[in-house]
Amino acid sequence: MGKLDGRVVIVTGAARGQGEQEARLFAAEGASVVVADVLDEQGEALAKELGASYVHLDVGEEADWGAAVGAAKEAYGRIDGLVNNAGILRFNSLVDTPLEEFMQVVRVNQVGCFLGIKAVAAAMEDGGTIVNTASYTAVTGMAAVGAYAATKHAILGLTRVAALELADRRIRVNAMCPGAIDTAMSNPAQLDPDADVEGMSRALDELYRKLVPLGRIGKPAEVARLALFLTSDDSSYITGQPFVIDGGWLAGVSVI
Numbered sequence: 001m002g003k004l005d006g007r008v009v010i011v012t013g014a015a016r017g018q019g020e021q022e023a024r025l026f027a028a029e030g031a032s033v034v035v036a037d038v039l040d041e042q043g044e045a046l047a048k049e050l051g052a053s054y055v056h057l058d059v060g061e062e063a064d065w066g067a068a069v070g071a072a073k074e075a076y077g078r079i080d081g082l083v084n085n086a087g088i089l090r091f092n093s094l095v096d097t098p099l100e101e102f103m104q105v106v107r108v109n110q111v112g113c114f115l116g117i118k119a120v121a122a123a124m125e126d127g128g129t130i131v132n133t134a135s136y137t138a139v140t141g142m143a144a145v146g147a148y149a150a151t152k153h154a155i156l157g158l159t160r161v162a163a164l165e166l167a168d169r170r171i172r173v174n175a176m177c178p179g180a181i182d183t184a185m186s187n188p189a190q191l192d193p194d195a196d197v198e199g200m201s202r203a204l205d206e207l208y209r210k211l212v213p214l215g216r217i218g219k220p221a222e223v224a225r226l227a228l229f230l231t232s233d234d235s236s237y238i239t240g241q242p243f244v245i246d247g248g249w250l251a252g253v254s255v256i
Contacts, residue, residue, distance in 0.1 A: 007031045010068065017181075034052065035055070038057065053072070082130045110158075138152035152177075181218040181220055218245065
């Protein structure tokens with residue numbers, strides 16, 4: 001038996017990276033997965049491989065959320081879980097960040113999470129789960145990612161309020177706070193078919209060996225296992241909480 005047998009879960013940004021690994025693990029654990037993304041070709045291919053459903057979803061569009069919820073209900077008759085995984089990152093100092101760029105990040109990361117909670121909670125079975133993807137930068141600062149950090153801080157606030165408001169329906173809402181994870185967000189070489197992806201991953205490991213106590217960059221599959229824990233009954237008495245998964249980065253800096 002799988003940990004998610006009989007459950008229907010929507011995963012956003014599921015065509016690649018963390019979302020893909022979450023979709024794969026959830027399907028392996030018995031869930032009926034709704035793969036949601038704007039990358040239609042990749043998302044449809046993954047859904048076909050997993051025997052899942054695919055839906056085009058721009059998380060910043062309320063109408064897309066309505067369509068995604070409707071498609072999930074039509075395909076499976078119910079919704080039991082949501083993983084708000086979709087997100088974008090832009091590098092810039094705060095004083096050099098154009099308003100348009102800031103709002104682009106807010107639209108996907110913060111508004112997307114808000115719309116997901118709003119749309120799915122209304123259609124979700126009592127006793128469901130929502131897992132929001134925040135970040136290491138949701139609980140600390142980091143130079144050059146001000147817009148990203150602001151939205152991830154906001155996601156923690158949304159998580160806590162949603163946990164309080166949905167508790168009477170036994171819907172649990174928690175947040176994951178990943179540190180550096182080896183996805184296209186931190187390793188753009190993954191998007192270049194001519195790039196040395198393994199070489200770049202080794203270079204990132206070398207960089208994070210100096211920053212992270214566990215001495216390496218994280219793997220998407222490791223974040224997926226945390227998402228599984230927060231979606232399954234293993235976390236049945238946990239709600240409204242942030243879970244940092246960063247190899248010890250937040251613990252501090254070693255000077256020896």
